[in-house]
Amino acid sequence: MTSTDFTYPQPTDDELAAQQPRSPSPHAPLIYSSPGAGLEQYERAPHPSGAAGPVAGASGGVAGAPVSAKSPTLGKTALVLALIAAVLTLVASAILGATLGPTEAASGYYFADVPEWYQSLATGLVVLQVLCAGVGITAIIMGIVSAATARGRTFGIIAIAAAAIAPLLSFGTFVALSFAFA
Numbered sequence: 001m002t003s004t005d006f007t008y009p010q011p012t013d014d015e016l017a018a019q020q021p022r023s024p025s026p027h028a029p030l031i032y033s034s035p036g037a038g039l040e041q042y043e044r045a046p047h048p049s050g051a052a053g054p055v056a057g058a059s060g061g062v063a064g065a066p067v068s069a070k071s072p073t074l075g076k077t078a079l080v081l082a083l084i085a086a087v088l089t090l091v092a093s094a095i096l097g098a099t100l101g102p103t104e105a106a107s108g109y110y111f112a113d114v115p116e117w118y119q120s121l122a123t124g125l126v127v128l129q130v131l132c133a134g135v136g137i138t139a140i141i142m143g144i145v146s147a148a149t150a151r152g153r154t155f156g157i158i159a160i161a162a163a164a165i166a167p168l169l170s171f172g173t174f175v176a177l178s179f180a181f182a
Helices: 013-019 028-032 073-107 116-149 153-180
Strands: 042-046 052-056
Touching: 073 116, 073 153, 116 153
Parallel strands: none
Antiparallel strands: 042 052
């Protein structure tokens, strides 16, 4: 406790810090201070007096059941979705970019001037791009959840990166091939 009278010696910041309990990381007080943090290993069980109390080592509603580790399935699923979306969008952009220039050169500048089969192909590839965008957004959301809840954190982070970079690579592929075959 400090006094407003500065004639008494005041503790330094280092002395005050030395009085605090040690924590595993500088962010540990923030992590462990959230409501309910660390309580997943406890379950309410009837106390001998009739009141409810925590029982250590219980989970899943069964007293005495071991605490299960979090499964990395969510992160793996996010990564698979991100990679599928990335591959499909790159293939669609490559096909569309490689065929756009020669088709316009042969048929005309406007989309209505190109053959009907190419209009169908281009429309289908654009629809595939939109579906891949939706799958990529889903993969990003699943990756964020898996990284935040430690359910396949590494896979989730890789999924976020893959799903975020895929549209940029896809657009770059489309533009490069459009100009290369023009």
